[in-house]
Amino acid sequence: MEDRPIGMFDSGVGGLTVYKEIKEKLPYEKIIYLGDTKEFPYGSKSKQSIIDLSKKNIEYLLRFNVKAIIIACGTATSQALDEVKSMYDIPIIGIIEPTVNYIKENKKYKDIGIIATRGTIRSNTWEKELKSKIQDIKVYNKECPLLAPMAEEGWTQNEIATLTIKEYLKDFPKLDALILGCTHYPLFENTIKKELKNVEIINTGKIIADFLSKNLCSNKNIKKEEQVKKIDEIYLTDTECNFVNVANNILNSKVNIKHVKI
Numbered sequence: 055m056e057d058r059p060i061g062m063f064d065s066g067v068g069g070l071t072v073y074k075e076i077k078e079k080l081p082y083e084k085i086i087y088l089g090d091t092k093e094f095p096y097g098s099k100s101k102q103s104i105i106d107l108s109k110k111n112i113e114y115l116l117r118f119n120v121k122a123i124i125i126a127c128g129t130a131t132s133q134a135l136d137e138v139k140s141m142y143d144i145p146i147i148g149i150i151e152p153t154v155n156y157i158k159e160n161k162k163y164k165d166i167g168i169i170a171t172r173g174t175i176r177s178n179t180w181e182k183e184l185k186s187k188i189q190d191i192k193v194y195n196k197e198c199p200l201l202a203p204m205a206e207e208g209w210t211q212n213e214i215a216t217l218t219i220k221e222y223l224k225d226f227p228k229l230d231a232l233i234l235g236c237t238h239y240p241l242f243e244n245t246i247k248k249e250l251k252n253v254e255i256i257n258t259g260k261i262i263a264d265f266l267s268k269n270l271c272s273n274k275n276i277k278k279e280e281q282v283k284k285i286d287e288i289y290l291t292d293t294e295c296n297f298v299n300v301a302n303n304i305l306n307s308k309v310n311i312k313h314v315k316i
């Protein structure tokens with residue numbers, strides 16, 4: 055069990071923000087990452103398209119004998135998780151439930167904002183999950199369809215990013231916390247922090263990494279000297295994109311990608 059890799063997927067570079075946190079917490083886990091760059095962006099697609107794409111991605115990852123699959127994508131979590139969980143006999147983990155449980159157990163927020171893709175906000179999954187678990191919480195949603203394409207372009211810290219973030223955040227009331235409901239958005243964290251002072255910014259990748267280390271990875275008990283670092287694999291469904299440049303920046307190292315037709 056321990057030696058089997060973990061599979062992850064997203065529409066592009068966003069899931070790497072989750073990947074990075076998992077590698078920091080669990081450096082000895084091998085990860086197979088699938089970026090469905092051919093179908094990017096997921097945020098503007100219908101629920102049925104997201105379910106179909108999620109199934110296709112999961113079936114590809116299953117070829118690697120993965121022990122679990124992380125849906126490192128808010129859009130796919132919000133619209134396809136329930137469906138795919140009932141179809142495959144393997145742990146499939148999205149970004150929403152562990153985050154809401156973490157907030158319920160550790161925080162006392164009254165007013166919480168969510169920024170995410172159009173599809174995620176349309177599904178209302180974050181709000182339903184938060185309100186079903188946390189009494190009297192007020193939830194404010196904002197779709198931010200430009201952010202994921204800007205992140206793919208590497209425009210996360212420039213003037214355009216600052217103006218776009220300003221525009222998207224301008225109608226929020228005073229918040230206790232803001233959930234980055236799309237895995238591309240942690241790339242804007244510095245820009246967002248400049249705009250929203252004294253508001254806690256919730257990066258789901260960190261919470262998923264903690265969740266995995268507590269629940270899934272039994273090899274964390276193996277002594278360090280007995281563990282071997284494994285080489286991760288990154289697959290993309292289209293390579294005519296800026297993935298490698300952005301990925302090198304996110305991970306601070308040179309990534310090797312393989313093109314795959316699925």
Ligand code: DGL
Pocket residue numbers: 064065066068069094095096097098126127128129130171174202235236237238
């Ligand atoms: N990173 C994704 C998410 O968390 C998808 C963004 C997109 O493809 O539109 O929602």
